[in-house]
Amino acid sequence: xxxxxxxxxxxxxxxxxxxxxxxxxxxxxxxxxxxxxxxxxxxxxxxxxxxxxxxxxxxxxxxxxxxxxxxxxxxxxxxxxxxxxxxxxxxxxxxxxxxxxxxxxxxxxxxxxxxxxxxxxxxxxxxxxxxxxxxxxxxxxxxxxxxxxxxxxxxxxxxxxxxxxxxxxxxxxxxxxxxxxxxxxxxxxxxxxxxxxxxxxxxxxxxxxxxxxxxxxxxxxxxxxxxxxxxxxxxxxxxxxxxxxxxxxxxxxxxxxxxxxxxxxxxxxxxxxxxxxxxxxxxxxxxxxxxxxxxxxxxxxxxxxxxxxxxxxxxxxxxxxxxxxxxxxxxxxxxxxxxxxxxxxxxxxxxxxxxxxxxxxxxxxxxxxxxxxxxxxxxxxxxxxxxxxxxxxxxxxxxxxxxxxxxxxxxxxxxxxxxxxxxxxxxxxxxxxxxxxxxxxxxxxxxxxxxxxxxxxxxxxxxxxxxxxxxxxxxxxxxxxxxxxxxxxxxxxxxx
Amino acid sequence: xxxxxxxxxxxxxxxxxxxxxxxxxxxxxxxxxxxxxxxxxxxxxxxxxxxxxxxxxxxxxxxxxxxxxxxxxxxxxxxxxxxxxxxxxxxxxxxxxxxxxxxxxxxxxxxxxxxxxxxxxxxxxxxxxxxxxxxxxxxxxxxxxxxxxxxxxxxxxxxxxxxxxxxxxxxxxxxxxxxxxxxxxxxxxxxxxxxxxxxxxxxxxxxxxxxxxxxxxxxxxxxxxxxxxxxxxxxxxxxxxxxxxxxxxxxxxxxxxxxxxxxxxxxxxxxxxxxxxxxxxxxxxxxxxxxxxxxxxxxxxxxxxxxxxxxxxxxxxxxxxxxxxxxxxxxxxxxxxxxxxxxxxxxxxxxxxxxxxxxxxxxxxxxxxxxxxxxxxxxxxxxxxxxxxxxxxxxxxxxxxxxxxxxxxxxxxxxxxxxxxxxxxxxxxxxxxxxxxxxxxxxxxxxxxxxxxxxxxxxxxxxxxxxxxxxxxxxxxxxxxxxxxxxxxxxxxxxx
Numbered sequence: 001x002x003x004x005x006x007x008x009x010x011x012x013x014x015x016x017x018x019x020x021x022x023x024x025x026x027x028x029x030x031x032x033x034x035x036x037x038x039x040x041x042x043x044x045x046x047x048x049x050x051x052x053x054x055x056x057x058x059x060x061x062x063x064x065x066x067x068x069x070x071x072x073x074x075x076x077x078x079x080x081x082x083x084x085x086x087x088x089x090x091x092x093x094x095x096x097x098x099x100x101x102x103x104x105x106x107x108x109x110x111x112x113x114x115x116x117x118x119x120x121x122x123x124x125x126x127x128x129x130x131x132x133x134x135x136x137x138x139x140x141x142x143x144x145x146x147x148x149x150x151x152x153x154x155x156x157x158x159x160x161x162x163x164x165x166x167x168x169x170x171x172x173x174x175x176x177x178x179x180x181x182x183x184x185x186x187x188x189x190x191x192x193x194x195x196x197x198x199x200x201x202x203x204x205x206x207x208x209x210x211x212x213x214x215x216x217x218x219x220x221x222x223x224x225x226x227x228x229x230x231x232x233x234x235x236x237x238x239x240x241x242x243x244x245x246x247x248x249x250x251x252x253x254x255x256x257x258x259x260x261x262x263x264x265x266x267x268x269x270x271x272x273x274x275x276x277x278x279x280x281x282x283x284x285x286x287x288x289x290x291x292x293x294x295x296x297x298x299x300x301x302x303x304x305x306x307x308x309x310x311x312x313x314x315x316x317x318x319x320x321x322x323x324x325x326x327x328x329x330x331x332x333x334x335x336x337x338x339x340x341x342x343x344x345x346x347x348x349x350x351x352x353x354x355x356x357x358x359x360x361x362x363x364x365x366x367x368x369x370x371x372x373x374x375x376x377x378x379x380x381x382x383x384x385x386x387x388x389x390x391x392x393x394x395x396x397x398x399x400x401x402x403x404x405x406x407x408x409x410x411x412x413x414x415x416x417x418x419x420x421x422x423x424x425x426x427x428x429x430x431x432x433x434x435x436x437x438x439x440x441x442x443x444x445x446x447x448x449x450x451x452x453x454x455x456x457x458x459x460x461x462x463x464x465x466x467x468x469x470x471x472x473x474x475x476x477x478x479x480x481x482x483x484x485x486x487x488x489x490x491x492x493x494x495x496x
Numbered sequence: 497x498x499x500x501x502x503x504x505x506x507x508x509x510x511x512x513x514x515x516x517x518x519x520x521x522x523x524x525x526x527x528x529x530x531x532x533x534x535x536x537x538x539x540x541x542x543x544x545x546x547x548x549x550x551x552x553x554x555x556x557x558x559x560x561x562x563x564x565x566x567x568x569x570x571x572x573x574x575x576x577x578x579x580x581x582x583x584x585x586x587x588x589x590x591x592x593x594x595x596x597x598x599x600x601x602x603x604x605x606x607x608x609x610x611x612x613x614x615x616x617x618x619x620x621x622x623x624x625x626x627x628x629x630x631x632x633x634x635x636x637x638x639x640x641x642x643x644x645x646x647x648x649x650x651x652x653x654x655x656x657x658x659x660x661x662x663x664x665x666x667x668x669x670x671x672x673x674x675x676x677x678x679x680x681x682x683x684x685x686x687x688x689x690x691x692x693x694x695x696x697x698x699x700x701x702x703x704x705x706x707x708x709x710x711x712x713x714x715x716x717x718x719x720x721x722x723x724x725x726x727x728x729x730x731x732x733x734x735x736x737x738x739x740x741x742x743x744x745x746x747x748x749x750x751x752x753x754x755x756x757x758x759x760x761x762x763x764x765x766x767x768x769x770x771x772x773x774x775x776x777x778x779x780x781x782x783x784x785x786x787x788x789x790x791x792x793x794x795x796x797x798x799x800x801x802x803x804x805x806x807x808x809x810x811x812x813x814x815x816x817x818x819x820x821x822x823x824x825x826x827x828x829x830x831x832x833x834x835x836x837x838x839x840x841x842x843x844x845x846x847x848x849x850x851x852x853x854x855x856x857x858x859x860x861x862x863x864x865x866x867x868x869x870x871x872x873x874x875x876x877x878x879x880x881x882x883x884x885x886x887x888x889x890x891x892x893x894x895x896x897x898x899x900x901x902x903x904x905x906x907x908x909x910x911x912x913x914x915x916x917x918x919x920x921x922x923x924x925x926x927x928x929x930x931x932x933x934x935x936x937x938x939x940x941x942x943x944x945x946x947x948x949x950x951x952x953x954x955x956x957x958x959x960x961x962x963x964x965x966x967x968x969x970x971x972x973x974x975x976x977x978x979x980x981x982x983x984x985x986x987x988x989x990x991x992x
Contacts (some may be wrong), residue, residue, distance in 0.1 A: 016542040019535070020516035023523055035719040036737035039515070039774065043733075046512040223531040237539075241532035278535065 003067055004078065007085075008279065010063070014054060015279065017047050019237050026235050026243060030227045052100075056092060064089050077463055081281040084462075091157075094143040103136045107409050114407035121397040123378055126407070131374045133409050134367060151368035154412030159289045159419060160465050164365060167415050170422065171358050173480045179388055181488060182351060186341050186390065188495045193335035196253075196327055203248045205319045210246055210260045212315055217264045217298065218447040220271050232259040234266035234295075238278050242270045253320075254336055258299055265298030266291055268450055272458035282463040288413065290466050292420025293427060294453070300350045300421070301428045301486075302449070307441040309333040337494055341389040343398040350421075351491050352389060354483075357418035359384040360403075364411050422483035423470065427457075429482050430474040499563055500574065503581075504775065506559070510550060511775065513543050515733050522731050522739060526723045548596075552588060560585050573959055577777040580958075587653075590639040599632045603905050610903035617893040619874055622903070627870045629905050630863060647864035650908030655785045655915060656961050660861060663911050666918065667854050669976045675884055677984060678847060682837050682886065684991045689831035695819045697749045705815055706742055706756045712808070713760045713794065714943040716767050728755040730762035730791075734774050738766045749816075750832055754795050761794030762787055764946055768954035778959040784909065786962050788916025789923060790949070796846045796917070797924045797982075798945070803937040805829040833990055837885040839894040846917075847987050848885060850979075853914035855880040856899075860907050918979035919966065923953075925978050926970035 001009070024044055032040065054060055067074075067082045074082070092100070110129040117126035141150035152163045214226060224236075229245035236242040244263035249255040269285050277283040285291040302308055306329070313329040324332075339349050345356040362384060366372045372380055381400040386392045393399035405413055431437055431452060440448045456473045470478045497505070520540055528536065550556055563570075563578045570578065588596070606625045613622035637646035648659045710722060720732075725741035732738040740759035745751040765781050773779040781787040798804055802825070809825040820828075835845050841852040858880060862868045868876055877896040882888045889895035901909055927933055927948060936944045952969045966974045 012542060016539050016546075019539040020520065020543065023520055024516065027519055027523065031721060031723075033718055033720050033737055033739075035716075036733070039734040039737060043512050043515040046508060047516065050512075220531075222529055224529050225527060227527075237532070238535040241529055241535060243529075 006063060014051055017051050021047055022235055022237050029229050030245060061089060061093060080463060084281045091144050095140055106132055110407045118397050118401040121395040123396040123401055127374050130406060137409060137411055138368060151365060158413045159287050159416050161467050167361060170480045171361055174354055174358060177484045182355060185339050185351060185491050185495050189339045193338055196335045198251050199323045200250060201253045201320060203250060206248050206256045209319055210256055213260050216444060216446060218450055219264060223271055224267060232263050234263045236270040239271050239273045239275050242267045258303060261303040262295045262299040265295035269294040269458050272454040273461040274459045277461040282461050284462055286462040286464060286469060287466045288416035289419040289423060290469060292417055293423035296421045297424040297427060301424055302441060304336050306333045307438045311442050311444060334494055341391045343391055343393050344402055351487055354418040355388040357414055359388055360414040422480050425486035426474050426482040499559060502559060510547055513547050517543055518731055518733050525725050526741060557585060557589060576959060580777045587640050591636055602628055606903045614893050614897040617891040619892040619897055623870050626902060633905060633907055634864060647861060654909045655783050655912050657963050663857060666976045667857055670850055670854060673980045678851060681835050681847060681987050681991050685835045689834055692823055692831045693750060694747050696746060697816060699744045699746060701815045702744050702752045706752055708811055709756050712940060712942060714946055715760060719767055720763060728759050730759045732766040735767050735769045735771050738763045754799060757799040758791045758795040761791035765790040765954050768950040769957040770955045773957040778957050780958055782958040782960060782965060783962045784912035785915040785919060786965060788913055789919035792917045793920040793923060797920055798937060800832050800846060802829045803934045807938050807940060830990055837887045839887055839889050840898055847983055850914040851884040853910055855884055856910040918976050921982035922970050922978040
């Protein structure tokens with residue numbers, strides 16, 4: 001067996017475990033009975049441990065190093081795989097096994113502690129765990145590279161090639177240009193469309209509309225399906241098996257519509273990746289940021305456009321004649337772009353959303369620079385959200401305790417949400433140079449948009465880095481100006 | 497690590513793979529998108545191969561033999577595990593690897609060939625594969641034990657301890673007593689209740705009735721769920737995760753009702769097994785026959801009783817007022833016990849069902865005694881069904897090609913279906929000596945019946961053999977007389 005064949009054989013094993021874990025997770029999030037959790041956690045712990053044992057074994061490490069030292073012998077695609085494998089290995093290989101096990105246990109325990117703390121708005125009961133999680137993450141990042149700012153290492157975990165330097169530039173631009181603009185808009189945001197947004201909408205009819213959207217966005221039903229879950233998500237085991245969930249709320253119509261379209265963005269990306277990468281490390285979307293750019297593009301650039309509602313308001317009226325009778329397509333457009341300074345990130349609108357991310361980035365950056373400690377978090381949080389959006393949490397549940405990410409050890413993840421929206425805007429302008437997006441939407445030809453994205457971006461899976469992809473798709477490096485331009489254009493029009 | 501700990505550790509790995517395979521199979525049978533099959537078959541083949549490699553490794557074999565040679569050192573439960581493991585090992589260990597792989601491939605290919613043959617009623621196109629499957633099965637049985645009739649080895653695969661000698665006695669008793677009785681009843685079966693059975697019943701209302709049944713039968717929803725599939729089935733990964741499916745037909749009300757109750761029988765058995773067996777070879781129901789006895793007991797002895805319909809006809813009328821308005825509870829009882837000589841096993845009623853099994857047993861026995869060849873099958877089949885039920889297939893699709901079992905290499909499986917019904921009758925009479933079953937049904941207290949079965953049978957999982965269980969539950973060895981008595985009593989009453 002050649003070294004490359006050995007690598008493939010080994011990957012096959014890991015892929016089989018991951019395939020199983022993905023389907024078990026899908027099941028657990030969409031239908032598994034409550035009491036199944038005990039057996040499931042035993043079984044998934046076992047399968048995860050097997051992956052960890054393979055990937056930290058001396059044999060595996062030797063193989064990767066040997067491949068790494070002979071990269072010249074291989075083609076570009078395999079070299080990218082080797083580099084990825086080497087980096088993944090380096091990220092864990094220096095962590096002492098007992099520390100790794102302790103950390104996994106800490107993360108496991110912290111879930112319930114965070115949930116309770118959030119429920120009771122009791123930051124004090126979570127603070128100790130949070131500090132330990134932060135300390136471990138700093139330590140692990142330094143094991144990987146003692147000469148790099150730990151937060152830079154973490155940022156790179158979620159978005160290959162991104163550092164504080166680049167994120168600082170991005171968020172500084174938003175701070176300079178967007179914060180004053182948002183404050184301006186918030187003053188003018190007086191059409192609430194409350195009776196349109198929060199009327200009673202039958203779940204059955206909402207389901208019909210979601211099914212309609214799947215077809216309008218040309219989702220391949222033979223290679224995927226839609227279900228429901230508390231937090232909508234998209235999971236895939238291959239481009240031929242991509243599953244999304246949505247969430248139906250009786251008294252808030254936009255929950256299911258925009259969850260469905262958002263997840264359709266993730267799902268379309270995954271469905272359009274070339275199957276040639278299935279058995280390689282280059283399968284799946286390339287990064288969190290690029291993935292989010294696709295979900296946000298479909299959700300906001302398409303789904304919250306005037307052209308979208310001009311095209312689909314008839315279907316909406318057919319399903320909800322009572323609720324919509326005094327409204328026009330333009331009202332739907334405005335209602336779905338209603339801007340409000342809210343405290344909760346996941347409920348935020350397109351315009352204020354990046355403010356929520358900015359504050360989390362500021363905090364993570366200060367934490368890992370040791371400028372603030374976990375003791376300072378609630379007040380730092382509350383001051384920042386007030387600074388950016390002019391609102392202040394009444395308690396920590398609607399402040400520092402609202403997100404699951406930190407309790408799960410995910411630092412450096414949040415910035416990719418805003419980055420994704422900014423990527424989306426830049427891609428949007430590039431696309432408009434080549435195809436008439438508005439016309440395609442009005443002609444119910446979203447398939448043409450899918451095809452463009454497939455050719456320029458989706459098909460490549462993880463075989464190219466986010467930076468390479470942005471260059472390929474937009475013919476220039478990432479530049480936040482498009483995002484600011486897009487938001488200003490759109491919201492100036494809506495709010496004059 | 498002691499040998500017992502090593503055994504546990506090894507089993508843990510196998511159980512983790514089996515857990516994954518079970519959930520992947522559940523997904524595949526209930527919702528997976530069509531195009532997912534390719535990736536899934538690669539992944540499941542890999543996971544199955546891993547199990548096979550573990551269970552045929554020299555190391556595993558040595559461990560089992562050493563445990564087997566020192567059984568005196570262990571308690572009864574572990575001794576039963578060792579014996580099971582030893583038998584499972586012996587069944588495969590002498591099969592040359594290339595023959596095993598060829599056989600798996602043959603079975604794989606035969607699925608589609610059988611499907612097509614059935615669709616086109618073209619037995620000739622399937623005959624060659626069938627012959628090879630039979631030859632392999634005979635060969636494999638002889639590898640295991642060259643001094644035993646191969647068919648006896650196969651019968652034992654599906655029902656521990658059963659041989660042709662015992663099945664002959666069972667089926668001879670049916671032939672002698674039941675065949676003439678069935679012919680008698682068929683002559684008198686003139687109330688068809690066609691407009692009750694085959695009216696239009698909305699799927700939504702049928703679903704409501706199935707949900708109602710789940711609660712009436714005290715199904716533990718925290719440890720299970722119901723979905724739909726083409727062929728109803730029950731799968732479980734532990735007593736705390738037991739899932740059943742049912743099948744809704746718009747124009748045949750009894751499909752969903754009796755699929756649901758039948759599967760509830762399997763599911764209740766699995767839910768009531770002690771969790772202490774989870775990590776052992778003694779988890780799950782003990783045999784096909786005992787499992788079928790539980791599904792048949794709930795379906796027929798409870799679900800098709802007069803008391804059942806006297807208790808639940810009100811709910812039925814509430815859901816289907818139009819369809820039921822000219823009928824009484826007794827009509828539902830009679831309609832659900834309508835007897836008809838049919839050609840298709842899976843559509844047969846409770847009374848004629850064992851005739852279908854008898855003929856399959858006759859044929860399997862003759863095949864493996866080499867009294868007939870695959871060339872003779874269609875005519876032997878047609879003659880036998882005519883002899884037992886007085887009907888003759890027009891083509892092989894409704895004759896010898898109707899079942900999937902043989903194309904899948906399952907010989908010796910069919911008899912457990914009839915055996916299960918016979919076990920059920922014997923258990924039913926034993927139960928009636930201790931509790932008033934009819935009263936429990938009328939008081940909507942099926943929970944009391946569940947509890948009786950849990951204490952006497954379910955809790956033990958596979959820790960006892962079918963024969964031990966029958967003795968424990970009914971205080972005597974299995975005797976087919978109860979089955980004949982039960983069917984005669986019930987159908988004499990219905991058909992005078």
